[in-house]
Amino acid sequence: MARSRKWLWWVAIGGPLVAFAIWALATNERLFLVTLLNGLTLGALYFIVASGFTLVFGLMRNVNLAHGSLYLLGGYVGFIVAERTEWWLPAVAAGIAAAALVGLAMQVAIFRRMPGEDLRQTMVTIGLSIVIADLLLWTFGAQVHQMDPPAWLAQPLRGLPLIGAYSSYRLSLLPLGIGIGVLLWLFLNRTRVGMMIRAGVDDRGMLAASGVNVNLVFAITFAIGAGLAGFGGVIGAVELSMVPGEDTRLLLASLVVVIVGGMGSVVGAAVGAAILGLAETFGLAYAPTYSVVFTFLILVLVLAFRPRGILGRPG
Amino acid sequence: MSAANWRKAMNSGAGRIAMGAARPTVGFPTAPASIDDVVAEGDASVSRWLRLLLQHVRARHVAVLAFLLVFPWIASPFFTFQIGAQSLALGIIALSLAFLAGYGGMISLAQMTVAGIAGYLVAIFGTSGTPEISLGWPWWIAVPLAIAIATVCGTLIGWLSVRTEGIYTIMITLAIGVAFHYLALQNYSVFNGFQGLQKVYPPVLLELDWRSPMPFFYLCLFFALGAYLLVKYVNRSPFGIALQGIRDNPRRMNALGFAVTGHRVAAYAFAGVIAAVGGVLFTWYNGLITPGSVGTSSLINILVIAVLGGMRHPIGPFLGAIVFVLLQNFAIDLFDRERFNLVIGGVFLAIVLFSPDGLIGLWARFANRFAAARAQSSPVARNAVAGGSSQR
Numbered sequence: 001m002a003r004s005r006k007w008l009w010w011v012a013i014g015g016p017l018v019a020f021a022i023w024a025l026a027t028n029e030r031l032f033l034v035t036l037l038n039g040l041t042l043g044a045l046y047f048i049v050a051s052g053f054t055l056v057f058g059l060m061r062n063v064n065l066a067h068g069s070l071y072l073l074g075g076y077v078g079f080i081v082a083e084r085t086e087w088w089l090p091a092v093a094a095g096i097a098a099a100a101l102v103g104l105a106m107q108v109a110i111f112r113r114m115p116g117e118d119l120r121q122t123m124v125t126i127g128l129s130i131v132i133a134d135l136l137l138w139t140f141g142a143q144v145h146q147m148d149p150p151a152w153l154a155q156p157l158r159g160l161p162l163i164g165a166y167s168s169y170r171l172s173l174l175p176l177g178i179g180i181g182v183l184l185w186l187f188l189n190r191t192r193v194g195m196m197i198r199a200g201v202d203d204r205g206m207l208a209a210s211g212v213n214v215n216l217v218f219a220i221t222f223a224i225g226a227g228l229a230g231f232g233g234v235i236g237a238v239e240l241s242m243v244p245g246e247d248t249r250l251l252l253a254s255l256v257v258v259i260v261g262g263m264g265s266v267v268g269a270a271v272g273a274a275i276l277g278l279a280e281t282f283g284l285a286y287a288p289t290y291s292v293v294f295t296f297l298i299l300v301l302v303l304a305f306r307p308r309g310i311l312g313r314p315g
Numbered sequence: 316m317s318a319a320n321w322r323k324a325m326n327s328g329a330g331r332i333a334m335g336a337a338r339p340t341v342g343f344p345t346a347p348a349s350i351d352d353v354v355a356e357g358d359a360s361v362s363r364w365l366r367l368l369l370q371h372v373r374a375r376h377v378a379v380l381a382f383l384l385v386f387p388w389i390a391s392p393f394f395t396f397q398i399g400a401q402s403l404a405l406g407i408i409a410l411s412l413a414f415l416a417g418y419g420g421m422i423s424l425a426q427m428t429v430a431g432i433a434g435y436l437v438a439i440f441g442t443s444g445t446p447e448i449s450l451g452w453p454w455w456i457a458v459p460l461a462i463a464i465a466t467v468c469g470t471l472i473g474w475l476s477v478r479t480e481g482i483y484t485i486m487i488t489l490a491i492g493v494a495f496h497y498l499a500l501q502n503y504s505v506f507n508g509f510q511g512l513q514k515v516y517p518p519v520l521l522e523l524d525w526r527s528p529m530p531f532f533y534l535c536l537f538f539a540l541g542a543y544l545l546v547k548y549v550n551r552s553p554f555g556i557a558l559q560g561i562r563d564n565p566r567r568m569n570a571l572g573f574a575v576t577g578h579r580v581a582a583y584a585f586a587g588v589i590a591a592v593g594g595v596l597f598t599w600y601n602g603l604i605t606p607g608s609v610g611t612s613s614l615i616n617i618l619v620i621a622v623l624g625g626m627r628h629p630i631g632p633f634l635g636a637i638v639f640v641l642l643q644n645f646a647i648d649l650f651d652r653e654r655f656n657l658v659i660g661g662v663f664l665a666i667v668l669f670s671p672d673g674l675i676g677l678w679a680r681f682a683n684r685f686a687a688a689r690a691q692s693s694p695v696a697r698n699a700v701a702g703g704s705s706q707r
Contacts, residue, residue, distance in 0.1 A: 063486055123618075255489060259483075288501070296494040
């Protein structure tokens with residue numbers, strides 16, 4: 001019974017998708033493949049940002065609505081460092097460090113003082129996101145900033161079968177996203193701190209009772225989560241662009257990815273990010289004025305049938 | 316309301332129902348009552364209503380109401396329209412959130428979306444500056460239809476978000492709200508994209524232009540009072556009591572046989588009506604509806620207003636709206652106009668960090684301290700304080 005129903009789901013969802021893919025390949029194979037690549041690379045960026053969000057949420061039940069602001073902060077800091085030093089790696093490091101430091105400060109100065117008050121913590125992150133967004137607007141103005149990709153990725157990749165040329169920077173995001181996912185998985189599953197974090201996700205009280213310094217684990221997690229947002233910011237500063245309002249966009253993306261994928265699960269974030277990235281780019285390519293509706297539809301369907309997300313565990 | 320208070324309210328409610336059920340057998344033993352009895356009963360009910368009214372209406376209520384009624388006559392049109400009417404319209408929308416959050420325990424950021432849907436629908440069904448989109452129906456069809464459809468949308472949003480609990484509700488309603496913002500931004504055939512719909516004005520009725528400051532203020536005041544009293548009434552009704560029970564302990568209410576999901580969705584529907592009415596008024600106030608009206612900052616502003624005032628009492632959102640609008644208009648004198656968000660974000664942070672119950676909480680703390688100081692001087696007052704502090 002359960003197996004046949006699972007099959008039914010695969011056919012009901014996969015069937016139309018396969019039919020669409022065949023139709024799109026037959027009519028315009030280049031558009032389809034380029035859109036596919038765009039979707040996957042955008043998904044990689046979403047994954048990097050949303051994995052930090054889901055990590056913090058899973059452990060601390062803290063919906064960090066300032067996550068988008070940390071993303072933008074990392075992007076701006078990376079942009080400045082890249083402009084001053086003309087090197088790319090220091091820019092990435094600075095972006096990560098800036099976001100991680102702000103995240104750490106938030107955890108140590110504010111969230112530690114209100115343990116267990118999820119709702120109040122979320123309100124605080126809302127207030128912080130308003131303040132940070134306005135400070136960034138004050139400092140950097142409303143114009144669009146765009147960062148140059150590193151020199152060795154600046155030239156498009158030519159001579160690809162079927163699609164011809166494609167931006168090598170964008171293509172590099174795919175292995176980068178996968179690499180970060182693998183690193184995160186190794187960190188969570190193979191290291192001592194990762195073990196503590198997983199234990200904290202399952203039962204915070206028990207972790208504290210067994211003698212672990214929970215505050216330290218929280219601080220490390222928050223720094224990593226915020227650092228991932230900053231990393232995403234530097235990458236996004238090249239791929240997308242930096243302008244006030246991008247913070248909301250990435251916050252929405254993180255929210256949808258985490259809701260669709262399952263809250264607190266890194267693998268779920270990967271699945272959700274891939275789905276959202278593909279849905280957005282295909283929507284923009286094939287039905288421009290209604291592209292958001294697809295995102296929304298996916299959200300509604302997942303919520304209606306799997307309220308805890310595709311890979312979410314029942315509570 | 317604490318669990319003990321809730322239990323007390325529950326018990327007294329049950330007691331009243333039991334008394335009501337018992338009365339016919341006591342008061343009317345056998346045959347139908349004579350006319351005198353009916354008249355006496357009618358008199359009794361009138362006097363009971365009067366007594367209830369006298370019991371609940373305090374001097375401060377009369378003073379506030381009188382001030383609000385006189386306000387447009389003593390204030391300049393700027394204050395009547397920009398400050399007064401805008402605060403009332405925003406307060407109505409924030410009230411719908413405060414009802415959901417304070418009595419249902421569900422913080423929905425999508426209340427501004429419901430209000431925005433109502434605003435868009437009024438513009439689409441009625442008249443606007445874009446005749447290709449607007450259908451031009453008369454207001455008495457357009458406005459009720461807009462409110463009805465927006466309420467249905469609010470109920471659907473609620474139906475989706477009650478599948479999750481607590482902290483998740485914020486995420487999901489925020490996602491829904493932002494998704495609607497992008498839909499309105501990208502769609503030109505219905506929502507007219509970035510431009511939105513301009514020149515959406517209230518009708519001219521009874522030879523009165525309802526957009527001129529004084530009539531519009533009274534219009535907003537009428538609906539604000541109505542919404543305020545309605546929320547107060549619903550909170551005391553069996554439905555409201557059950558909702559507060561669900562907020563405090565859903566599992567126990569479920570075990571008692573209450574439909575938890577049903578009550579929550581119904582709360583969303585009720586809040587949807589209020590938000591839709593507020594949305595129509597706010598759209599009329601602005602004279603236009605754009606994607607910016609339902610953007611993230613607008614969604615969050617409603618939360619800021621509700622939290623600023625306090626969500627424990629229906630007056631909170633209106634207080635919050637007044638402070639918010641005053642800051643919005645006069646922050647320019649204190650700071651740079653561009654830095655309004657910094658000011659409001661800072662105020663919001665300060666309130667959340669230091670007084671989670673908002674301005675009402677500050678007031679209650681102040682009043683408590685004052686009463687405690689007085690109680691120390693006289694033993695009679697101490698008893699009064701001890702009695703008063705148990706009821707909120």
